[in-house]
Amino acid sequence: MIIRSHYLNTLRNYRDVPLVKILAGIRRCGKSTILAMLQEDLLQSGIAADHIISMRYTSEDFDDGMTDKEMYRGIKDQMTDDGRYYLLLDEVQEIDGWEKAVNSLLENANTDIYVTGSNSKLMSSEISTYLTGRYISIPVYTLSFSEYLEFKKSDPRSTKELLNEYLRFGGFPIVALNNFDERSAYQIVEGIYNSVITNDITRRHAITNFDLFNRVVKYIVENVGKTFSANAIAKFLKSEGRSLSVEAVYNYLAWLEKAFVVYRCQRYDLQGKSVLKTQEKFYLADTSLKYCILGFDPKSIAAMLENIVYFELLRRGYAVYIGKNETKEIDFVAVRRDERIYVQVCRRLPEGSDREIANLLEIKDHYPKYVVTLDEWAAGNINGVKIVHLADFLLSSEY
Numbered sequence: 001m002i003i004r005s006h007y008l009n010t011l012r013n014y015r016d017v018p019l020v021k022i023l024a025g026i027r028r029c030g031k032s033t034i035l036a037m038l039q040e041d042l043l044q045s046g047i048a049a050d051h052i053i054s055m056r057y058t059s060e061d062f063d064d065g066m067t068d069k070e071m072y073r074g075i076k077d078q079m080t081d082d083g084r085y086y087l088l089l090d091e092v093q094e095i096d097g098w099e100k101a102v103n104s105l106l107e108n109a110n111t112d113i114y115v116t117g118s119n120s121k122l123m124s125s126e127i128s129t130y131l132t133g134r135y136i137s138i139p140v141y142t143l144s145f146s147e148y149l150e151f152k153k154s155d156p157r158s159t160k161e162l163l164n165e166y167l168r169f170g171g172f173p174i175v176a177l178n179n180f181d182e183r184s185a186y187q188i189v190e191g192i193y194n195s196v197i198t199n200d201i202t203r204r205h206a207i208t209n210f211d212l213f214n215r216v217v218k219y220i221v222e223n224v225g226k227t228f229s230a231n232a233i234a235k236f237l238k239s240e241g242r243s244l245s246v247e248a249v250y251n252y253l254a255w256l257e258k259a260f261v262v263y264r265c266q267r268y269d270l271q272g273k274s275v276l277k278t279q280e281k282f283y284l285a286d287t288s289l290k291y292c293i294l295g296f297d298p299k300s301i302a303a304m305l306e307n308i309v310y311f312e313l314l315r316r317g318y319a320v321y322i323g324k325n326e327t328k329e330i331d332f333v334a335v336r337r338d339e340r341i342y343v344q345v346c347r348r349l350p351e352g353s354d355r356e357i358a359n360l361l362e363i364k365d366h367y368p369k370y371v372v373t374l375d376e377w378a379a380g381n382i383n384g385v386k387i388v389h390l391a392d393f394l395l396s397s398e399y
Contacts, residue, residue: 002151002177006315007034008041010138016084016112020102020131023116025140026260026285027200028192030173031116032056034140035088038114042086053078056090057098068097072104084110093117099130106134116140119200119259142286143171144315145308145394151176163391167304168296170288186292193261193289200259205251212237212244216252220262220282221290225303227267227279227322253282260285265310268321268333270363281322283307301374302347305390306331309345309372312394328359340367341399348375349387360385368399 007023011034014021023031035054042052053075057066079085087105092098092115105111127135143151148166151173155162169175169185172192180188197217207213219233230249237244256262263283267276284290287304294300313320313334323330323342332343342363344356349371360369361383369385371378372393380387388396 001033001037001040003037004030004034004143004147006144006147007138007140008037011038011114012041014136014138017136018106018134020106020135021114021138022127022135023114023138023140024260025118026142026192027118027196028172028174029118029140029142029260029285031118031140032090033173035090035114035116039088047086048083050080051083052086052088054088054090057094058091062094066095068095068099068101071095071098072101075101075105076109079109082110084112087111087113089113089115091117093119099127103130103134118196119204139314141171141311141315143173143176144312145171145391147171148176149395159391167287167301167308168291170286170291172286172288175288182296186288186296189286189288189292193292196259196261201255201261205255212242213252215240215242216244216249217256217261218293220253220256221284221293223282224284224290225281225306227281229279257282261289263310263314265332266321267324270323270325270330270333275321276324283310302345305347305372305374306345308390309343309393313343316399323363325359325362328362330359330363340365342367342369344371346371346373349373349378357382357385357387370399 011021023034025031039052039054043049055075057071075087075089089098089102092102095101098115102113102115106113145163145166148171149159149162152162157165168182169180170189172189175185175188201207202210202213215237216233219236230246230253233249234244234246253262253264257264261284263285265281265283267279268274269276284307287307290300290304290307310320310332313332316336318334318336318341321333321335323333330342331345334341334343342360344360346356349356356371360371363369370393371385371387372390373387374390376389378387379389
């Protein structure tokens, strides 16, 4: 088993803290494997195997419609003494009212509880009052480039070659673990996408006009890295002779977000130091989701570079915004406690123009500023702005 040490170390830090540890992310991003890693780590630290209770709630062993009381009793019956039990509960969103069962186990038994899930029932906005203040949410993403290299450590290809593959194939672990050709890789990702759309969105929200919903998704995918509004989508559909209310578009966007297919990046006004409510951007949980829907197009790679940098910043614990500095835009303002960095992303530095650097130089503070590019010849430091290759940025430990 390849260890995703970032997540394992995070779980170690929260071990025996009296909070439910919730790992949430898109389907097949590796949550179940992280639980298996944790189980092995617990065993190696001396925890008895019969005091680690591992349950997967998508298993055919469980009847449809299992209640929270049945979930509670099924776990409690395995606890045969007063010792501490470690509960590893996978895909709990399949059980209605799972929060009640988990809360009771937290209150009424000597437990340390870890749960995973892949839809909005695991998001803080939808967790009921049963767990208010009694959980920590740990987002799980597809593989970072550093993790991708770890998965490919026996591969003889260069870092540059593997970066090119990572840009095209994305970071779903099932793809990285195997040597698929492009067509097979995208078929696998398409299967993951269809599973999310079917199980976590259309079925749950009873969407009947599947074709219209898919057209909205396609619009979002085509416009990754661009600012747009729900109103813009509704107008676009109208130009195609289709009718969908702005409210319905808002709902579709929210459901995609709650299923961890897309992530919303808000704008931040650097002058007024406030988050703006208009012209947000959306990024995809993995670059391969775009290519499995639209096919790979080298011309579209610039927007996906932003996508990759955005998630790298999220993985490192930053809150990430689009920066607005009067009339200029900064691709990312990333904030982590009292730290801050500014990042511009471009495929190549434009010849005869210093636009990317100039936008950063107009910010009059001393926080680190980066231009991240695929240009192999672009490097160095210009008036305090660091020019770095994408691979170096993704593997850097300095931010």
